[in-house]
Amino acid sequence: MPDFTLGSGADVIHDIVGVGFGPSNLALAIAADESPVPVSAVFLERQAEFGWHRGMLLDDATMQVSFMKDLVTLRNPASRYSFLCYLHSRGRLIDFINHKNLFPLRVEFHDYLEWAARQVGDVVRYGHEVVDVHPVYENGRAAYLNVIAQGPRTAIALRARNVVFATGLRPELPAGVQPSPRVWHSHDLLRQVDQWTGARRFVVVGAGQSAAEATAFLHERFPQAEVCSVFSRYGYSPADDSPFANRIFDPGAVDDFYTAPAQTKQLLLDYHRGTNYSVVDLDLINDLYRRMYQEKVLGRERLRMFNASRVTGAEDLGDRVRVGISSLITGEQGELDADIMVCATGYRQADPSALLGELAAHVRRDEHGRLAAGRDYRLSTGAELGCGIYLQGGTEHTHGITSSLLSATAVRAGEILQSVLEHRDAPSGPSPAELSALIRSVPAEEFATA
Numbered sequence: 001m002p003d004f005t006l007g008s009g010a011d012v013i014h015d016i017v018g019v020g021f022g023p024s025n026l027a028l029a030i031a032a033d034e035s036p037v038p039v040s041a042v043f044l045e046r047q048a049e050f051g052w053h054r055g056m057l058l059d060d061a062t063m064q065v066s067f068m069k070d071l072v073t074l075r076n077p078a079s080r081y082s083f084l085c086y087l088h089s090r091g092r093l094i095d096f097i098n099h100k101n102l103f104p105l106r107v108e109f110h111d112y113l114e115w116a117a118r119q120v121g122d123v124v125r126y127g128h129e130v131v132d133v134h135p136v137y138e139n140g141r142a143a144y145l146n147v148i149a150q151g152p153r154t155a156i157a158l159r160a161r162n163v164v165f166a167t168g169l170r171p172e173l174p175a176g177v178q179p180s181p182r183v184w185h186s187h188d189l190l191r192q193v194d195q196w197t198g199a200r201r202f203v204v205v206g207a208g209q210s211a212a213e214a215t216a217f218l219h220e221r222f223p224q225a226e227v228c229s230v231f232s233r234y235g236y237s238p239a240d241d242s243p244f245a246n247r248i249f250d251p252g253a254v255d256d257f258y259t260a261p262a263q264t265k266q267l268l269l270d271y272h273r274g275t276n277y278s279v280v281d282l283d284l285i286n287d288l289y290r291r292m293y294q295e296k297v298l299g300r301e302r303l304r305m306f307n308a309s310r311v312t313g314a315e316d317l318g319d320r321v322r323v324g325i326s327s328l329i330t331g332e333q334g335e336l337d338a339d340i341m342v343c344a345t346g347y348r349q350a351d352p353s354a355l356l357g358e359l360a361a362h363v364r365r366d367e368h369g370r371l372a373a374g375r376d377y378r379l380s381t382g383a384e385l386g387c388g389i390y391l392q393g394g395t396e397h398t399h400g401i402t403s404s405l406l407s408a409t410a411v412r413a414g415e416i417l418q419s420v421l422e423h424r425d426a427p428s429g430p431s432p433a434e435l436s437a438l439i440r441s442v443p444a445e446e447f448a449t450a
Contacts, residue, residue: 012159013040013159013160013161014041014160014161015162015421015424016028016032016041016042016163016164016420017041017043017044017147017159017160017162017163017164018041018043018044018163018164018166019043019044019130019133019147019164019165019166019167019352020044020046020165021043021044021045021166022052022166023071023113023409024166024168024409024412025043025164025166026050026113026117027410027412027413028041028164028417029043030072030079030081030120031075031414031416031417032417033120033123034076035417035421039417039420039421041123042124042125042158044124044125044158045125045126046127046128046129046130047126047127048126049126050113050114050117050124050126052110052113053106054110054191055187055188055189055190055191056106056186056210056213057106057107057110057190058106058217061106061213062103062104062106063104063109064103064239065249065405065406066102066103067083067102067103067104067109068083068102069407069410070082070083070112071410071413074410075410075414076410076414081116081119083104086111089115125149128149128151128156129149130147130148130149130355131150131155131355132147132148132355133145133146133147133148133359134357135359135362135385136159141384142362142384142386143386143387144387145159145162145359145389146158146159147163160387161420162387162388162389162390163387163388163390164390164391164392165355165390165391165392165393165394166391166404167350168350168393168404169349169393169404170347170348170349170350171186171187171343171347172185172345172346172347172348173343173345174205174310174311174314174343176312176313176314177311177314177343178314180316180321182321182338182340182341183314183316183321183341184341185344186206186211186214186342186343186344186345189214189217189342192340193221199222199225199339199340200224200225200226201225201336202222202225202226202227202228202341203228203230203321203323203336203340204218204227204228204230204341204342204344205311205344206231206343206344206345206346207231207233207236207278207280208277208278208344208346209239209279209281210344210346211229211231211344211345212236212281212284212285212288213284213344215227215288216284216288218342219291219302226303228304228305228306228336229303229305230311230323231305231306231307232308232310232328233307234307235285236280236285237279237280238279238280238282238285239274239275239276239281239282240279241275246275248272248400248402249275249401249402249405249407249408253402254375254408255375257399258375258398258399265400268400268401269396269401273401276401276405278346288303308327308329309325309326309327309328310325311323311324311325311326312325312326314341320338320339321337321338321340322335322336322337323335323336323338349393349394349396349403350393350394351394352391352394353371359385362381362382362385363380363381363389364381364382366397368397370397371394372398373395373399376415376418376419377391377392377395377399377412377415377416378390378423388419390419392404392413
């Protein structure tokens with residue numbers, strides 16, 4: 001552990017120290033700012049500025065969730081941090097309404113997130129990566145936590161009654177594939193692509209939305225290049241965004257999932273994977289098929305699909321990358337030389353266990369070794385730990401498919417803040433029931449006259 005200095009206000013024990021500052025902890029910072037009772041919160045983010053999947057902010061890519069599932073609306077429809085307030089501040093509210101679309105451009109939604117992040121920027125320390133969290137004991141009980149973060153010049157320590165981990169996702173490559181100058185994950189697409197203007201062949205691996213978007217983008221951006229899409233499915237599968245299926249993203253669905261038997265939990269995850277995992281918007285599927293058919297008609301096929309196939313390896317040879325491909329139907333093995341291989345093969349949830357250090361001995365796990373979390377996203381710990389550890393993400397096994405998704409971010413942030421305040425030793429002030437009503441949403445009668 002590095003040497004460190006105490007952060008400013010060294011005697012302050014914050015109600016919340018957030019680890020990571022993506023949309024989830026941004027929503028929590030806003031909920032704390034809107035709290036009817038004072039909340040001391042600080043957030044630590046290793047990036048130098050706010051950023052969310054910047055490498056895939058393609059000009060024509062749209063969000064896959066409604067703008068009403070922003071950082072605040074489902075918790076507080078009257079919030080000044082809503083997407084509609086953002087549009088008003090940008091002078092585009094009427095234009096957006098006339099557009100008759102629930103799904104904004106991804107670049108626009110990212111601009112909204114940056115707009116919101118700037119408004120709570122005073123509670124964020126960018127360029128600080130958390131390297132350790134350890135308890136401080138008083139009378140044999142952990143009274144608070146020390147959060148150690150490495151900054152640009154030195155490490156600092158912040159004291160917290162509660163730590164909220166929202167460390168996001170980590171890019172995942174196919175088994176046996178290592179990143180290299182010619183092998184990237186799709187999250188680096190826009191950061192890397194400009195240096196390859198002379199590329200003649202790209203290989204894109206994956207069957208989900210990002211893979212389809214990368215395929216379409218490269219096919220259009222490089223009109224002289226061949227784009228080969230490799231995926232294990234027979235064809236791209238459309239996302240199920242029908243009204244009844246979308247109810248799996250409702251706040252009430254978290255309650256149902258949390259209390260369901262383990263077997264039912266798994267059934268629900270299996271049934272509803274088509275709403276979120278390895279699926280593609282139908283309009284994009286149709287567009288790619290149209291392109292491929294048009295090329296067959298014109299006699300120059302640049303868009304090639306290696307379906308029912310998997311990548312067996314990739315070797316960066318310096319002047320090209322050699323990609324091994326195996327047919328899942330025939331077992332036939334082959335190789336494909338390309339300039340670039342883009343792996344749109346998803347992400348894995350970042351595991352905060354490595355940061356827990358000695359705290360790990362106090363945190364309970366289930367029979368499968370997974371972190372055990374309560375309905376309020378607070379980890380289950382021994383009585384000797386008087387402080388709270390919360391997760392935003394990494395709780396799909398207990399809370400369902402919305403564990404880290406934008407669909408539930410506003411409500412999840414409100415529930416975590418409510419739990420923090422209910423556990424705080426406050427001799428006076430609103431009761432837990434009153435806090436619930438104030439924090440989770442604005443009363444309907446008040447909103448109607450707002």
